[in-house]
Amino acid sequence: xxRVIAGxxxxxxxxxxxxxxxxxxxxxxxxxxxxMIQGRVSGSVFVDLFAGSGGIGIEALSRGARHAYFxxxxxxxxxxxxxxxxxxxxxxxxxxxxxxxxxALSLISEKEVDILFMDPPYRxxxxxxxxxxxxxxxxxxxxxxxxxxxxxxxxxxxxxxxGFEVTKEKRYKTNKHVFCRKMAKCAD
Numbered sequence: 001x002x003r004v005i006a007g008x009x010x011x012x013x014x015x016x017x018x019x020x021x022x023x024x025x026x027x028x029x030x031x032x033x034x035x036m037i038q039g040r041v042s043g044s045v046f047v048d049l050f051a052g053s054g055g056i057g058i059e060a061l062s063r064g065a066r067h068a069y070f071x072x073x074x075x076x077x078x079x080x081x082x083x084x085x086x087x088x089x090x091x092x093x094x095x096x097x098x099x100x101x102x103x104a105l106s107l108i109s110e111k112e113v114d115i116l117f118m119d120p121p122y123r124x125x126x127x128x129x130x131x132x133x134x135x136x137x138x139x140x141x142x143x144x145x146x147x148x149x150x151x152x153x154x155x156x157x158x159x160x161x162x163g164f165e166v167t168k169e170k171r172y173k174t175n176k177h178v179f180c181r182k183m184a185k186c187a188d
Contacts (some may be wrong), residue, residue, distance in 0.1 A: 002055055005031050007062030009088040016053040017077040025119065025149065029172055030059060033147070036170065036177075037115060040145060041065055044114035049101050049130065054081035056117050061090040065115075070096045071104040101126075102133050113139045119149040122175075127154070131162045135182070146180040156180070 002014040005027060025033070033056075034041065042064035048057030049071045057068040068090075070081050078098045085091040097104040101118075116134070120126050127148060134140045146164065148156075156166055156178055168179040 002053060003027065004055075004059055004062045004088065006034065007059070007064065009058065009062040009090070012088055014053055014055050014058065014084045014087075015080045016055075017074065017080045025056060029175075029177075030056065032170065032172075033177055034059060034063060036179075037145065037147070038063070040115060045069075045110050045112065047071070047108065047113050047116040049104075049116065049118035050120045051081055052077055052119065054084050054096075056119070057094070058084055058088055058090060060115070060117075061093055062088065066093065067110075068094050069104075069108055070094060071099070071101050072096070073098060073100045101130055105133050105137055108137070108139060110139045112141050113144050115145045115147070116140065117147045117149075122151045122154070127156070128158050128162070131159060131164055131180075135162045135164070140182060142182050142184050144182065146182075148178045148180065150176055150178060152176055154178075 002016050004010055004012045041060055044065045046060040046065040046068040051070040051072040054070050057070050061068050072078050081096055085094050097107055163183050164180045165183050166178055166180050170177045
């Protein structure tokens with residue numbers, strides 16, 4: 001069973017969509033991730049791309065994020081996110097965008113996003129496309145923390161040509177979290 005680990009909605013159970021199309025992040029990995037970023041979550045604008053059940057974004061809201069965006073195109077998963085937001089009483093601090101990630105990115109109306117988390121389907125190899133779209137968004141700044149959950153074998157050599165760099169990587173048994181940020185532009 002999936003649940004909220006910490007914060008105001010601690011221990012509340014979360015629904016997950018049926019089927020094998022979503023892989024909810026395990027509690028242990030979620031806890032490790034949030035321990036690593038805890039200092040940045042409170043008061044933040046958090047974006048959960050390929051949100052699935054919404055568990056990561058809801059965890060951020062529970063730990064004090066000011067607002068969270070959930071981007072998911074699967075209809076059943078969107079219903080789960082909405083149910084989970086209603087159950088945890090975070091619906092008023094959330095925006096759910098039911099569409100593909102590339103289209104949704106231009107609908108996020110924030111001056112700056114503090115943390116952007118993405119957990120794309122491992123076999124679709126769409127990370128390059130998403131980073132390319134992110135590179136064109138004004139709200140992704142040098143201070144925005146971009147975290148990708150990916151398979152252990154996934155490489156991110158393409159990031160520098162898109163203006164991003166890897167700042168840290170945390171490996172688990174079956175996957176990893178890659179922490180990235182936009183590279184500083186040199187002043188001429």
